[in-house]
């Protein structure tokens with residue numbers, strides 16, 4: 001059992017928090033809106049806690065569960081409070097009509113977080129190729145990971161595995177942009193009629 005800190009109190013915070021709590025982790029929620037994170041902690045149960053936004057997270061793994069445009073605000077607002085943490089970037093930086101990305105190769109949200117975060121923090125992209133519903137419903141699906149630090153990625157892979165998801169190491173942080181495209185691909189498939197209970201999958205054949 002590990003303490004998992006989640007910044008944000010929206011759909012993905014609820015999905016990841018619910019699944020983490022169900023699988024024996026202690027969930028700490030931190031949101032700009034303290035009442036919202038308390039309500040989510042109450043909903044998640046299993047001893048989920050809240051802490052003030054901007055204070056040092058309790059968990060070694062910190063899931064940044066905010067909209068992509070807010071991810072850098074979070075890193076700035078927390079500053080040195082994120083020193084030594086493993087930051088999990090789950091964002092999908094879609095343009096306004098989700099027909100493309102606002103990021104580019106070498107300039108993914110994960111790259112931007114790494115550039116803004118304390119030097120000894122590590123960034124792992126994960127969870128962005130799974131819709132929240134599939135996470136919350138305890139579906140066994142692939143969870144793609146990208147990150148440069150071996151230990152950090154192993155820690156996130158172990159967390160993912162503990163949730164009953166299949167960790168799929170996609171490579172270094174340069175692959176984070178590919179995962180962002182993967183998120184867009186997922187939305188395209190969903191919009192064409194497959195629905196939003198989906199996850200990207202790499203299938204052994």
Ligand SMILES: NC(=O)c1ccc[n+]([C@@H]2O[C@H](COP(=O)([O-])OP(=O)(O)OC[C@H]3O[C@@H](n4cnc5c(N)ncnc54)[C@H](OP(=O)(O)O)[C@@H]3O)[C@@H](O)[C@H]2O)c1
Nearest residue numbers: 008009010011012032066067068070073091092128131132
């Ligand atoms: N929903 C999915 O199925 C799904 C799947 C894969 C990836 N994602 C990605 O997961 C992330 C979260 O999505 P979501 O569906 O959970 O969104 P959401 O329900 O809209 O929740 C967004 C959260 O981000 C916080 N936030 C927004 N701007 C912020 C800022 N500048 N500083 C601090 N906090 C900020 C909001 O806090 P306030 O309440 O204070 O505004 C809220 O708690 C997004 O990047 C999305 O692309 C979502």
